[in-house]
Amino acid sequence: MARVPIHDIDSAPEASKEALERQSKRVGKTINIFGAMAHSPAVMGLYDAAEELLGERSNLDRRTREAIHLTIANVNQCDYCQAAYTGSAKAQGFSEEQTVQIRKGAVDEDDKLTALLALARELAEHKGEVADDTWQAALDAGWSDVELLDAYADVVRTVLTNWFNHLVGTELDLPAAPALD
Known part of the structure; x- marks a missing residue:
């Protein structure tokens, strides 16, 4: 309620x-x-x-930003945001299966996006701490340091929505995100 x-x-x-x-x-x-x-x-x-x-x-396109949002919603176990960002990710061209992959942490056949999402996931899981090798892996995958900072900004923006939903108990008014295997 x-x-x-x-x-x-x-x-x-x-x-x-x-x-x-x-x-x-x-x-x-x-x-x-x-x-x-x-x-x-x-x-x-x-x-x-x-x-x-x-x-x-942001130097990141909307599609990439939505993948970050969905990743962080999964990390923070926000059912409302996982539902909302699944719909948003699909609107940006991801298949439903890819939205599940994003939530699990790796997108098949997209090593570049997977490297960025690994950095975003680590940021959220470790309260802003990211290992040097995670940072370097994202750079090596083709992201710039500015894009990594923009990813950080989207992580923070997503934590805002996730924690808000936890705080107020937002009732789901969207189709639920698909279950993870």
């Missing part, structure tokens, strides 16, 4: 409405996480600013 009200655009606090409208439009509807975030204009604004900034300035 959710701990806070789930707002729609009409019921949201005035200071949350613009950000809620923008994020609802981006995903095609007001999903429960956004409706719950809107209860706090600070939280809604923080998420909106992070998403907008990364969308404008």
Whole structure:
């Protein structure tokens, strides 16, 4: 059961409405996480600013960013975000099987993406610590150091959503992510 009200655009606090409208439009509807975030204009604004900034300035494309989001949602065992990011990853061209692979940590036939996701997973699992060989493996796979920092930013942005869902108990209003074998 959710701990806070789930707002729609009409019921949201005035200071949350613009950000809620923008994020609802981006995903095609007001999903429960956004409706719950809107209860706090600070939280809604923080998420909106992070998403907008990364969308404008990240050197990573949307497809790669969605793979990072899905990886971190798995690390943080956030069922809501695994469902949401599975849908987003599929919208970016990943197959359902690839979304499962991403959650497990390796994408068949994509060593470059797998190296980046290994770095993202290690960041989340070890609270920002990454071994030198993990960093170097991502560089050797073809990622730049700037792209690795941008991946870090997406990890942080995803932790925000994962922990928010854990905190407020966001109810799933999306198709569940497929089970892992």
